[in-house]
Amino acid sequence: AGGVNGAPAPFDKGGVKIALVSYISAGDFFQAYQAGAEAQAKALDIDLRVFPGRQDAAAQREQILQAINLGVSAIVIDHGLPESLGDVVQQALDKGIKVVAFDVNLNNPKIPQVEQSDHELADLALKQVVKENGDSFKAGYVYVAGFAPLDRRNEVWDAFKKQNAGVVEKARFGNVSDTTATSTADQAKAALAANPDITVIFAPYDEFARGVKLAATDLGIANKLKIYSADVSTADIQEITEPGSPWVATVATNPAVVGAVSIRAAALQVAGQEVPHQITVKPTLLTQEGLRAANVQTIEELAKKVPAFSASDAVTASWIPDKLF
Numbered sequence: 001a002g003g004v005n006g007a008p009a010p011f012d013k014g015g016v017k018i019a020l021v022s023y024i025s026a027g028d029f030f031q032a033y034q035a036g037a038e039a040q041a042k043a044l045d046i047d048l049r050v051f052p053g054r055q056d057a058a059a060q061r062e063q064i065l066q067a068i069n070l071g072v073s074a075i076v077i078d079h080g081l082p083e084s085l086g087d088v089v090q091q092a093l094d095k096g097i098k099v100v101a102f103d104v105n106l107n108n109p110k111i112p113q114v115e116q117s118d119h120e121l122a123d124l125a126l127k128q129v130v131k132e133n134g135d136s137f138k139a140g141y142v143y144v145a146g147f148a149p150l151d152r153r154n155e156v157w158d159a160f161k162k163q164n165a166g167v168v169e170k171a172r173f174g175n176v177s178d179t180t181a182t183s184t185a186d187q188a189k190a191a192l193a194a195n196p197d198i199t200v201i202f203a204p205y206d207e208f209a210r211g212v213k214l215a216a217t218d219l220g221i222a223n224k225l226k227i228y229s230a231d232v233s234t235a236d237i238q239e240i241t242e243p244g245s246p247w248v249a250t251v252a253t254n255p256a257v258v259g260a261v262s263i264r265a266a267a268l269q270v271a272g273q274e275v276p277h278q279i280t281v282k283p284t285l286l287t288q289e290g291l292r293a294a295n296v297q298t299i300e301e302l303a304k305k306v307p308a309f310s311a312s313d314a315v316t317a318s319w320i321p322d323k324l325f
């Protein structure tokens, strides 16, 4: 470890141990988030210990205890169930370990919360829904309660339905597991077969949208359905832009940028510098039409065209390299 020139202690010497403890590792979003965290850690000469998520609350608790025992200086907690984390997170704080939470509400003033402005994300998606479908249609909605970002997006969906009496939610389904897309596809197939009048699906997680698209294609109804989602990846861009795709828009950040921001929030705290309690990475609306017109095929191409996909100005400092992608 050589450290970072001009950085405050302990980053001047390098080798600072930080843990990334995830609840979910499967899927494009979480893999890109981890890759971004790793890139930012490398740029800061951090010894990043990654604990892969298995959608298992008990395993995540155990991993936090392991990280404490490893003597890390900070822990980034990526998703999880707040009720099973409170006491182990408190143990970390009591030992002077800094904690950052991404998309899990730990409700502790000492823990900065990173999020993608989920209310704005859902609002942008639903404005696009109205632009393309009017304010009167039959909808399907994909949701699983208990995940902070999905719960925040759900608040916006509930308010949207109240404000638009012509929007009727005919079916609600969803599954979060290590096979989210295929399990959601099975549920979507049943819901769409039972409700042939559904024309719009709000699926605010890319694995959900991928599942619904699979179901619509299998049922041969892709041409009468429009899917609106959250998140983006290279694979998503290909699914959105392919001919005849029902996936017409998504609202997203670059998850790698969010991963990098989470590590920066941890590093700043370890260096004894100020970090805001609420850290937001703002999402951008990406439409099928816009992606096709710009001939964008990968997340790297997107990063070249949309500055928000290459970097965020959240929690930066002069000593932190932040041009990573």
Ligand code: SR1
Binding pocket: 029, 103, 116, 147, 149, 150, 176, 204, 205, 206, 230, 231
């Ligand atoms: C199960 S929660 C999935 C969401 O977490 C992140 O916020 C991503 O945006 C994804 O949609």
